[in-house]
Amino acid sequence: MPDERSFETADGVRRHALVVGVDGVRYDTVRRARTPHLDGIAAAGFLAPVQVVRSGPTISGPAWATVATGVLPPRHGIFDNDLDGHRIREHPDFLTRIRLARPGARTYAAAGWPPLLSQASGGPVFLGGGYVPLRDPDHDLGAWENAEELITADAVKVLAREDVAAAFVYLGGPDIVAHELGAGPEYLRCVEDTDVRIGRILDAIRTRPRHAEEAWTTIVVTDHGHLARSASPSTRAGSSPAARSTRSPGSTEGRAAVPPDAGVGRPEGDVTLPGDPGVPLEWTGPAGHGRATACPTTSAKGEAEPPMKIESIETFLADQFAIVRIRTDDGVEGIGQTAPYRAGLAVRALHEMAAPYFLGQDPWDLEALVERCERGEYKFPSSFLYRALCGIDTALWDLLGKATGQPVYKLLGGQVRDFVPMYASSMSRKITPEDEAERLQRLREEHGFRCAKIRIGDVMARDRDAWPGRTEKIIPYLRSAMGDDFDIHADANSGFTVSRAIRVGRILEDNRYSHFEEPCPYPLIENTAQVAAALDIPVAGGEQDNSLPQFRRMIEMHAVDIVQPDIGYLGGVARARRVARMAEDAGIPCTPHCANVSMLQLFTLHLAASMPACHQYHEWSIEDTPWTHGVFEPELRVVDGGVRVSQAPGWGVEITPEFLRDAHREVSTVG
Structure with a gap:
């Protein structure tokens, strides 16, 4: 003082x-x-x-x-x-x-x-x-x-x-x-x-x-x-x-x-x-x-002032993910997040590979800059580059929203819906059918969920179950426990061969499940297409993919009935929006994958609020992840089965000072 x-x-x-x-x-x-x-x-x-x-x-x-x-x-x-x-x-x-x-x-x-x-x-x-x-x-x-x-x-x-x-x-x-x-x-x-x-x-x-x-x-x-x-x-x-004067x-x-x-x-x-x-x-x-300092203005001839430029890109790494903060030369800033898990590698890719394509550039050129980075790093189209791009992309959308006073969904094409319904997404294969049913019933009472997703099979498991007979037991048990007025999805996480996937799909159909997610190893879209052709239940997929041409092939060959881009894995909102538009043109739903409690939920919420193809239930993790606590405010809450979108500029949240203080900070700047 x-x-x-x-x-x-x-x-x-x-x-x-x-x-x-x-x-x-x-x-x-x-x-x-x-x-x-x-x-x-x-x-x-x-x-x-x-x-x-x-x-x-x-x-x-x-x-x-x-x-x-x-x-x-x-x-x-x-x-x-x-x-x-x-x-x-x-x-x-x-x-x-x-x-x-x-x-x-x-x-x-x-x-x-x-x-x-x-x-x-x-x-x-x-x-x-x-x-x-x-x-x-x-x-x-x-x-x-x-x-x-x-x-x-x-x-x-x-x-x-x-x-x-x-x-x-x-x-x-x-x-x-x-x-x-x-x-x-x-x-x-x-x-x-x-x-x-x-x-x-x-x-x-x-x-x-x-x-x-x-x-x-x-x-x-x-x-x-x-x-x-x-x-x-x-x-x-x-x-x-x-006008100003000072007199003494x-x-x-x-x-x-x-x-x-x-x-x-x-x-x-x-x-x-x-x-x-x-x-x-x-x-x-x-x-x-x-x-x-003296500040720039419009010239006497009415010439437009130069556009704002990206001046710095900061990362704040903590445990499984990194927050990204971007500032321009006129003081506007935006916050985003890299995809979670192995975030240290994503941070390295961000500063060493991605940041040079954005520093000194106009943030309004966001999509062109993302494409320029992708083309410039054509020899290294790795998952970590796209995970890093997600952090930059999402920080820039927030920055542009704050610069214009608009929520991001307005910038993405306008508001299609102001309330996004969510499904309670279980991530556990260790839980028993009885315990899974009990917690889903409790969450339905507390938050109004009308849909849930359970895990079947095992991850990339070649027909191996989490334990023998679990898949065949949990599917009918959950239907009986939750009743007929509750929608249920099932996720195999690339766990089955074609023949096993079709047999499990028949069980799902008999129990009136709503969709069958990633039945076969995700790179083998031809296998997934065989499953989709054999079943009546909609087949969903795409969460692991980061190639836009792969999404186009997936949709054109009818490998999936529901497309599921993950904003974090795909490289940000701009690229995920392109997938949502592909889905809209093909007449199929888009339900972006969002499997953890982090800013990814915000990004997915705004995409869903603006894209006509995103009209189904959207994923909301019900697992507790301590490493995502206390990162941003206000936190999102599911009420009456969904989340109402905010009208605040950008993503509508701020990173907490405690998180910024405790995280490991790195910065890339112009020059």
């Missing part, structure tokens, strides 16, 4: 700050309007476009949250004007940070848009609240004018008399006028009227009894512009004009006086205010708390 001296100039003068937020101001309008007070601020400091949102929607909610907190939308969690689900408490506003750093300090805030200072629409952005006129003015021009007057009068009264360390005053009139009347003459007049209000607030500060002994920094910033002939906000590449007795400082880090959080370089273009700007807060 910084000491009191952090808020003083070199000669002991106390710092104060005023931030005025003016909603929806066009940069060119400010340049041509009669705004003497803004002009005075600019003359003492600067007037420039400053980026507050590079990726995602350029609207009030995320932009003002960025101004308040110093972090981009993927971190503060606000992507819309409905602020529900935000993470402001993890990245508090600058007024809150000042109060924490200077116990007893008073701050002030006033705004006409309630979510900034109250709990309306999921707020507040400023955790300490503040003055909000009693009536929400909404889009009523007269009500807004009245609210602006009340706000200005209150700010004048407080700032003229009271010991306020920092203040935020929001004036939203220009945005409302632009929405209602367009960015024409009325809009220009409203910007000029707002300048008059700013002048009144500045005059109040100048009348303070001890003003000559104070150092005041004034910042005026907007959140977005408006189209010239439209009543809707423009995106303007995330740029917004800001007898001099004008060229640095911001509000500490960017007061013991809680830290602002990001992309959202800090620059001094002269291209010249680094040091904060005047506590030493060692970071440096703000």
Whole structure:
């Protein structure tokens, strides 16, 4: 925590700050309007476009949250004007940070848009609240004018008399006028009227009894512009004009006086205010708390800024799997996971083989980059390369979701379903039929499962059973125990020859089982095709395969009736989506394999929510795996037999700090 001296100039003068937020101001309008007070601020400091949102929607909610907190939308969690689900408490506003750093300090805030200072629409952005006129003015021009007057009068009264360390005053009139009347003459007049209000607030500060002994920094910033002939906000590449001046007795400082880090959080370089273009700007807060730099904006000619680039790829290895975190040069990050088991080898493949194809590249080129990596490593098409690619692919989908404020399933093609039914998947061949029935009955009561999968035969066993007679016993026993209104699948894990598989398939049909999974060794798709042709029960397969051409052959030769790509084994969501589309084109179901409790469940959930072919029950492991506990929050839960998809951006979860702290970290970076 910084000491009191952090808020003083070199000669002991106390710092104060005023931030005025003016909603929806066009940069060119400010340049041509009669705004003497803004002009005075600019003359003492600067007037420039400053980026507050590079990726995602350029609207009030995320932009003002960025101004308040110093972090981009993927971190503060606000992507819309409905602020529900935000993470402001993890990245508090600058007024809150000042109060924490200077116990007893008073701050002030006033705004006409309630979510900034109250709990309306999921707020507040400023955790300490503040003055909000009693009536929400909404889009009523007269009500807004009245609210602006009340706000200005209150700010004048407080700032003229009271010991306020920092203040935020929001004036939203220009945005409302632009929405209602367009960015024409009325809009220009409203910007000029707002300048008059700013002048009144500045005059109040100048009348303070001890003003000559104070150092005041004034910042005026907007959140977005408006189209010239439209009543809707423009995106303007995330740029917004800001004017800033800093005054101390007898001099004008060229640095911001509000500490960017007061013991809680830290602002990001992309959202800090620059001094002269291209010249680094040091904060005047506590030493060692970071440096703000000039940030890229749209050029005067309206040229688009360069796309974000992948800057680093980190892995966090723990036991049987690794979490992957990818960051871009503008601070957006995403999290993913490699396929589980032998994860140390997947991590080596990720850093040594895969990462070089992605570093320095645009994350929006995800599928092209995955294909480029696959072609570049054509001599090494190993399972571990695809397991590694899964970690990168899934982290990039999360990153893109956070950058746009959308859940991944929206990026995959849109939401087909908001509830994904699950089946209780047993992984055990050691369990007796009686114990298996007992736990499936209990899970049906607790979670509402309407379907389950059991294990028969043994893994790659050439007709050997887990113990003699187990397959023939457990199939009818489970049907009798669970009743006729409960669906049951059976998985042989490549355990049977063709003839034995057909005999077991007949038993499954007699007991009304729903599908027969991987009856024959998975590379021998011709054998599986013989079984599928001989039986009426649907045959499922594909979980072990990582070749897209193999999936195409499997579907075209009718080797399976249900295709089961595993996102982890196949190399990520992008490739699994291609298999789901193959299935849709062929008119068969796709039920992705997902055999453990990890982020793979999230990936599968989002794929199933977006793909029409994924309409059946999906796999949900019922085994306890301690190595997957406490990895991410919030955890997924099966309720009423399925999982409802989240509307949160990306995968909708965060990795726990404890996991990141304890895992083995490696990083690959550009250069």
